[in-house]
Amino acid sequence: MGPQFQTNLGNTMTEDIAKLYSPVIRDHANQPRNCRRLLSANFRASSKNPLCGDCITVFLRVEDGIVREVSFESFGCALCRASASLLSEAAQGLTWQGVCELGRAVEAMATQGRTSSLCQGELLALGGVHPFPARIPCVLLPWQTVLEAFDPKPSC
Ligand SMILES: [Zn+2]
Numbered sequence: 049m050g051p052q053f054q055t056n057l058g059n060t061m062t063e064d065i066a067k068l069y070s071p072v073i074r075d076h077a078n079q080p081r082n083c084r085r086l087l088s089a090n091f092r093a094s095s096k097n098p099l100c101g102d103c104i105t106v107f108l109r110v111e112d113g114i115v116r117e118v119s120f121e122s123f124g125c126a127l128c129r130a131s132a133s134l135l136s137e138a139a140q141g142l143t144w145q146g147v148c149e150l151g152r153a154v155e156a157m158a159t160q161g162r163t164s165s166l167c168q169g170e171l172l173a174l175g176g177v178h179p180f181p182a183r184i185p186c187v188l189l190p191w192q193t194v195l196e197a198f199d200p201k202p203s204c
Pocket residue numbers: 097100101102124125126127128185186
């Protein structure tokens with residue numbers, strides 16, 4: 049690390065970037081979980097983030113109001129891929145309403161740096177994007193896409 053990083057501002061920025069690309073994010077970006085087309089899906093939606101060029105399709109198999117399986121295909125940046133991978137694990141077993149609430153909690157964490165009891169474990173890594181407003185759409189795209197898949201939303 050060069051002397052140019054010794055100022056307070058430099059240190060803060062270096063720490064922020066380290067939090068943005070934390071081990072959890074790098075792991076999910078490099079080895080995304082549930083990254084495949086789901087042939088048995090009964091809900092699906094696709095979205096784009098024109099700012100970064102991310103494209104994603106989310107597939108869901110919902111039975112009896114419970115999300116049984118989630119998968120995705122994406123052509124996007126590491127943050128979008130990692131966020132989709134985390135979502136695919138976190139949403140399994142939740143109700144429709146539960147996925148909506150979790151999506152709102154992730155959004156509050158990313159945009160306002162506000163954590164909630166809903167965001168636990170590896171999901172907390174998504175909060176690392178908070179100091180980087182330009183990258184927030186990358187993190188939120190998979191969550192917004194899931195909500196679109198459920199459209200028209202029941203009481204959400
Ligand atoms: Zn992106």
